[in-house]
Amino acid sequence: MTYLLLAALFLVVAAVVAAVAHRIAARRAGPPGTRPIGWRPVVLAAVALLVLTAVFDNLMIASGLFTYADAHISGLRIGLAPVEDFAYPLAGVILLPALWTLFGSRRAR
Amino acid sequence: MSFVYLAVLLVSAAGVLVVDRRFRLFVWDGPGRAAAVLVAGTAFFLAWDLAGIGLGVFLHGAGPYMTGLMLAPELPVEEIVFLAFLCELTMVLVLGAQRLLGRAAVREDGPR
Numbered sequence: 001m002t003y004l005l006l007a008a009l010f011l012v013v014a015a016v017v018a019a020v021a022h023r024i025a026a027r028r029a030g031p032p033g034t035r036p037i038g039w040r041p042v043v044l045a046a047v048a049l050l051v052l053t054a055v056f057d058n059l060m061i062a063s064g065l066f067t068y069a070d071a072h073i074s075g076l077r078i079g080l081a082p083v084e085d086f087a088y089p090l091a092g093v094i095l096l097p098a099l100w101t102l103f104g105s106r107r108a109r
Numbered sequence: 110m111s112f113v114y115l116a117v118l119l120v121s122a123a124g125v126l127v128v129d130r131r132f133r134l135f136v137w138d139g140p141g142r143a144a145a146v147l148v149a150g151t152a153f154f155l156a157w158d159l160a161g162i163g164l165g166v167f168l169h170g171a172g173p174y175m176t177g178l179m180l181a182p183e184l185p186v187e188e189i190v191f192l193a194f195l196c197e198l199t200m201v202l203v204l205g206a207q208r209l210l211g212r213a214a215v216r217e218d219g220p221r
Contacts, residue, residue: 003166010157041206048202064172065114065187072166088154092199096150100135100200103142 002072007087014091018098025098028105037097049089057081113174115187122194125201134204135197143200150196151189158188 025036060066061080068082076083129135136143161167162183169183178186 002164003161006157006160006164006166010153010160014153037203037207038210040210041203044206044210045199045202049199052198063114063174064170065174066170067168069165069168072164088157089195089199091157092150092154092195093203095153096146096196096199097203099149100142100146103145104139 001074003068003082003084004074007084011087011091011094014095018094021098021102025102025105036101042093042097046090046093049093050086053086053089054078054081057085110177111174112176115176115190118187118190118194122190122197125194125198128205129197129201132205132208134208135200138204146200147193147196150199151192154192154195155189158184158192 022036058079058081073082073084078086126136130137135146158167159181162181167183169179169185175185175187180186180189
């Protein structure tokens with residue numbers, strides 16, 4: 001269960017940091033012409049990333065690039081890919097756009 | 110020593126960067142801002158990887174496609190390239206989707 005717990009932990013960290021980043025950015029003025037990213041683009045990107053992950057993670061594991069200690073993973077897999085691997089792109093699509101929004105905002109003068 | 114995996118990663122990254130540049134989505138929209146996101150994102154994923162390695166979850170494979178150059182135990186140099194690529198791909202997909210949805214909305218409204 002170690003990998004599952006680790007994945008859950010980093011997902012929570014990503015969500016918390018993203019929420020804080022959105023909060024701060026909302027209070028600041030953005031440069032003219034930038035809109036915050038709505039949920040629809042994030043959901044679309046997430047679907048694409050999860051599909052890509054399913055395909056390429058399997059290819060990479062089948063190619064022998066890396067393996068997992070059976071004792072530490074939940075054992076749930078999509079093909080060869082442990083479900084915990086899908087937490088990476090999910091965390092990324094939550095965290096990165098939030099950071100991008102924050103870095104594009106300016107402190108109100 | 111093989112450069113196959115690294116080459117596949119770099120070619121994939123180049124493809125995504127071409128799209129980024131063509132549509133001025135991310136790096137070509139604001140390079141400083143993009144660099145900050147890429148560094149922060151890669152550091153986040155790297156911390157995750159290192160935690161997994163430390164806990165004994167991940168094991169570097171003995172397969173024939175990697176350079177064998179290691180940055181740390183069980184951490185090949187290709188992993189940093191992959192993580193940075195994942196961050197770039199994520200932002201290009203998100204900002205690309207935003208651009209496409211914005212265009213679709215404009216078309217629905219029709220000319221004013």
